[in-house]
Amino acid sequence: MAIGGAVTPGRxxxxxxxxxxxVVYALVPVLWIVSLSFKTKDxxxxxxxxxxxxxxxxxxxxxxxxxxxxxxxxxxGISIIATLIAVVLGMMAAYAIARLDFPGKKALVGVSLxxxxxxxxxxxxxxxxxxxxxxxxxxxxxxxxxYITFALPLAIYTLSAFFREIPxxxxxxxxxxxxxPGQAFWKVIAPLAAPGVFTTAILVFIFCWxxxxxxxxxxxxxxxxxVPAALSFFTGTSQFEDPTGTISAAAVVITIPIIxxxxxxxxxxxxxxxxxxxxx
Amino acid sequence: MAEIVLDKVTxxxxxxxxxxxxxxxxxxxxxxxxxxxxxxxxxxxALNMIAGLEDIxxxxxxxxxxxxxxxxxxDRDIAMVFQSYALYxxxxxxxxxxxxxxxxxxxxxxxxSKVEEAAEILDLTQHLDRKPSNLxxxxxxxxxxxxxxxRSPKAFLMDxxxxxxxxxxxxxxxxSVSKLQRQLGTTTVYVTHDQTEAxxxxxxxxxxxxxxxxxxxxxxxxxxxxxxxxxAGFIGSPSMNFVPxxxxxxxxxxxxxxxxxxxxxxxxxxxxxxxxxxxxxIRPEHFEDAALLDDAHRHxxxxxxxxxxxxxxxxxxxxxxxxxxxxxxxTAELEELAADAGAGDVPGxxxxxxxxxxxxxxxxxGSPLDVWFDPDRIQLFDPAKGTNLTYSA
Ligand SMILES: Nc1ncnc2c1ncn2[C@@H]1O[C@H](COP(=O)(O)OP(=O)(O)O)[C@@H](O)[C@H]1O
Ligand SMILES: [Mg+2]
Numbered sequence: 001m002a003i004g005g006a007v008t009p010g011r012x013x014x015x016x017x018x019x020x021x022x023v024v025y026a027l028v029p030v031l032w033i034v035s036l037s038f039k040t041k042d043x044x045x046x047x048x049x050x051x052x053x054x055x056x057x058x059x060x061x062x063x064x065x066x067x068x069x070x071x072x073x074x075x076x077g078i079s080i081i082a083t084l085i086a087v088v089l090g091m092m093a094a095y096a097i098a099r100l101d102f103p104g105k106k107a108l109v110g111v112s113l114x115x116x117x118x119x120x121x122x123x124x125x126x127x128x129x130x131x132x133x134x135x136x137x138x139x140x141x142x143x144x145x146x147y148i149t150f151a152l153p154l155a156i157y158t159l160s161a162f163f164r165e166i167p168x169x170x171x172x173x174x175x176x177x178x179x180x181p182g183q184a185f186w187k188v189i190a191p192l193a194a195p196g197v198f199t200t201a202i203l204v205f206i207f208c209w210x211x212x213x214x215x216x217x218x219x220x221x222x223x224x225x226x227v228p229a230a231l232s233f234f235t236g237t238s239q240f241e242d243p244t245g246t247i248s249a250a251a252v253v254i255t256i257p258i259i260x261x262x263x264x265x266x267x268x269x270x271x272x273x274x275x276x277x278x279x280x
Numbered sequence: 281m282a283e284i285v286l287d288k289v290t291x292x293x294x295x296x297x298x299x300x301x302x303x304x305x306x307x308x309x310x311x312x313x314x315x316x317x318x319x320x321x322x323x324x325x326a327l328n329m330i331a332g333l334e335d336i337x338x339x340x341x342x343x344x345x346x347x348x349x350x351x352x353x354x355d356r357d358i359a360m361v362f363q364s365y366a367l368y369x370x371x372x373x374x375x376x377x378x379x380x381x382x383x384x385x386x387x388x389x390x391x392x393s394k395v396e397e398a399a400e401i402l403d404l405t406q407h408l409d410r411k412p413s414n415l416x417x418x419x420x421x422x423x424x425x426x427x428x429x430x431r432s433p434k435a436f437l438m439d440x441x442x443x444x445x446x447x448x449x450x451x452x453x454x455x456s457v458s459k460l461q462r463q464l465g466t467t468t469v470y471v472t473h474d475q476t477e478a479x480x481x482x483x484x485x486x487x488x489x490x491x492x493x494x495x496x497x498x499x500x501x502x503x504x505x506x507x508x509x510x511x512a513g514f515i516g517s518p519s520m521n522f523v524p525x526x527x528x529x530x531x532x533x534x535x536x537x538x539x540x541x542x543x544x545x546x547x548x549x550x551x552x553x554x555x556x557x558x559x560x561x562i563r564p565e566h567f568e569d570a571a572l573l574d575d576a577h578r579h580x581x582x583x584x585x586x587x588x589x590x591x592x593x594x595x596x597x598x599x600x601x602x603x604x605x606x607x608x609x610x611t612a613e614l615e616e617l618a619a620d621a622g623a624g625d626v627p628g629x630x631x632x633x634x635x636x637x638x639x640x641x642x643x644x645x646g647s648p649l650d651v652w653f654d655p656d657r658i659q660l661f662d663p664a665k666g667t668n669l670t671y672s673a
Contacts (some may be wrong), residue, residue, distance in 0.1 A: 168365065169364050170360050170368060172366065173360070173362060173427075174361040174368075174379075175333065175353040176353050176359060177359075178353060178431075180354065188368055
C-alpha cells in the first residue's frame with residue numbers, strides 16, 4: 001500500500017516508528033485509567049504503570065450501588081433512543097437534500113449548519129428554564145430532545161454525502177420496475193446507504209453517550225442522570241476518601257458499550273457496496 | 281402490447297431549457313421505433329416522459345388510447361433499460377431480474393420459472409447467483425435486458441443501451457436486441473445517437489434536433505429522401521457530401537464542375553421554388569472511379585478530376601478523400617453535425633469530399649483521379665432553411 005515507491009526496509013522502519021508514536025500518544029492515557037482502575041487504594045498514587053497490587057474492588061464497588069447502575073441504564077436508554085430517532089430523521093432529511101429540489105432547501109441546510117455551530121453552553125440556561133416549565137426537566141425526553149437536535153446536523157451532513165454517491169438511475173430503475181417511492185427508498189436506496197447509516201449511527205451514539213454539559217444541567221436525580229454526570233457525583237465511602245479508583249473503573253466500564261457498538265456496526269460497513277451498479 | 285401516441289408533447293425544464301418541443305409520434309402496437317439525434321437533442325427527455333420519470337409540460341401522452349400524463353411510472357407497465365444498466369448492486373442477478381415480479385407480488389414458483397426462462401433466452405443461466413459487480417459489461421447489459429423482459433410489459437424503453445460496450449460486442453448485441461424484439465413482438469422505443477443502430481434496428485426512425493422532430497420514416501426512406509440538410513447529413517456513413525452550388529440556366533455550377541440538371545431534379549427544384557444559391561448534396565457511394573466504367577455508362581453521368589489526399593482501403597471498397605479548390609458548404613445544421621461527429625476524427629479534416637470507390641479502383645494518394653457520378657442522384661437544399669428542394673415522397 002506504499003504510495004509512490006517500493007517498500008524498502010528503511011521506509012518500513014520509518015512508518016513503524018511513526019505508527020508506534022501515534023498509538024502510544026493515543027493509548028497511554030486510556031491505559032493509565034485502566035491501570036488505575038485495578039489498583040488498590042494504597043497504591044493508587046505510586047506512579048507505577050503496571051499495578052503492583054491488583055484488585056477488582058473498584059469494579060465491585062461501583063456495581064454495588066445504584067449510584068452507577070441507574071445512570072448506566074439511563075445512558076444506554078437515552079443514547080440508543082436519541083440515536084435511532086436522529087438517524088431515521090436524518091436519513092429522510094439527507095435524502096431530500098441530496099435528491100430533491102424543493103423551495104427552502106438552502107435555508108434548511110443553513111439552519112442545520114447554524115445549530116451545529118451554536119455554542120451549546122449558551123443554550124443551557126434557556127433549556128433549563130424551558131424544561132422546568134414543560135415538566136421535561138430531569139426526564140429521559142428532557143435529554144433525548146436536545147441530543148436529537150444537536151445530532152441531526154451531523155447526521156444530515158454525513159448521510160447526504162452517502163446519498164449523493166448512490167446513482168440516481170437506480171431509483172429510476174426501481175420506479176420503472178414498479179416500486180412506489182417508499183419501496184424504492186427502503187428496498188434499493190437504504191440498503192446501499194447502509195454503510196453511511198451505520199457510520200452516522202456510531203457518530204451520533206458517541207456524541208450522546210459522552211455528553212456531559214446537558215447531562216449535568218438538565219438532570220437532578222437518578223431518574224435521568226447519565227453516567228458522565230453521575231461520575232462527577234462519585235465520592236468515596238467517607239468524605240476523606242479519594243474516589244479516583246472507582247471513577248477509573250466506571251470510565252472503563254462506560255467505554256465498553258462504545259467499543260461494542262463500533263465493532264458491531266463495523267462489520268456492516270462494507271466498503272464499495274455500490275460498485276457494479278452502473279457501467280464498469 | 282401497447283400503442284403509444286405522443287400528441288404535441290413538450291418538455292420545458294424548470295430552468296427554462298426547452299428540451300422537447302411539440303413532439304408528434306404515433307407508435308403502433310409491436311413497432312420498433314428509434315429516436316436518434318446528436319447528444320443533447322432531447323432523446324432521453326422524450327423517453328423519460330413516456331416512462332413517467334419526467335413530467336410532461338404540455339401536450340398529451342396516450343398509451344392504448346388513454347391519457348397517461350399523470351400516471352406514475354409503476355402504473356404504466358413499461359420496462360426501461362438504462363444506458364448505465366442501473367443494476368441493483370446489492371442483489372444477485374437472479375434477484376435483480378426477479379425484482380419487478382416481487383414488487384408485483386407474483387407467486388414464488390412463477391417468479392422462479394419466469395426468471396429462469398428469461399435467463400435462458402439471454403444466456404445468463406450460469407450467472408444467476410453472481411453479483412453485478414462480478415460480471416462483464418456485456419453480461420450486465422443482458423441482465424438489464426432480462427430485468428425488462430421478465431414481466432412481459434406493454435412496452436420497452438431503451439436509452440442508449442449499447443453505448444457502453446466495445447464496438448464488437450455492440451455489433452453482436454445489436455443483432456440480439458433486434459432478434460429479441462421480433463421474438464417478443466413488444467412495442468419498443470429505442471434511443472441512440474448512433475446512426476448505424478438507427479439504420480439497422482428500427483421499423484421507423486425519428487430524427488431529432490434541438491428538441492424538434494426533423495423527420496419520421498423507415499430507415500431506407502430517410503436515407504433516400506431526407507427532408508432537410510440535418511437528416512441528410514446525419515443518416516448514412518460516411519455522411520453525405522455537401523458543396524455550395526448555383527442554379528443557372530438548367531445547370532448547377534459547383535466546385536465539382538458544371539452539372540446538367542436532370543428533368544426530375546429540375547422539376548422538383550422548380551416546384552419547390554428553389555433560390556439561386558443552393559447546397560448540393562451527394563452521397564459517397566454515388567461516386568465511382570471513372571476508369572472502371574465503360575463509355576456508355578460514363579456518358580450517362582458527369583465526371584470531374586481531383587487529387588486524392590487520403591485513400592483508405594477497406595478490402596471490399598475504398599474511400600478516397602479529396603479537397604476542392606473552394607470551401608465546402610457550411611450552414612448551422614452542418615456545423616452542428618460536424619461538431620457532434622468530432623470533425624477532427626475525419627481523415628483529411630472536415631472539409632474533404634469523400635467518395636466510395638470499388639475495390640478494383642487504382643486510385644493512389646497524391647495522384648489525380650477522374651471521379652464519375654450520376655447527376656440524378658444529386659439532392660439540392662435551401663442553404664437558409666435547410667429544406668430539401670428535391671424532396672419527393
Ligand atoms: N434536469 C434537467 N434540467 C435542465 N435541463 C436539462 C435537464 N436534463 C436535460 N436537460 C437539457 O435538455 C436537453 C436535452 O437533454 P437530453 O434529453 O438528456 O438529451 P439527449 O438524451 O438527447 O442527449 C439538453 O440541452 C439538456 O441540457
Ligand atoms: Mg441521453
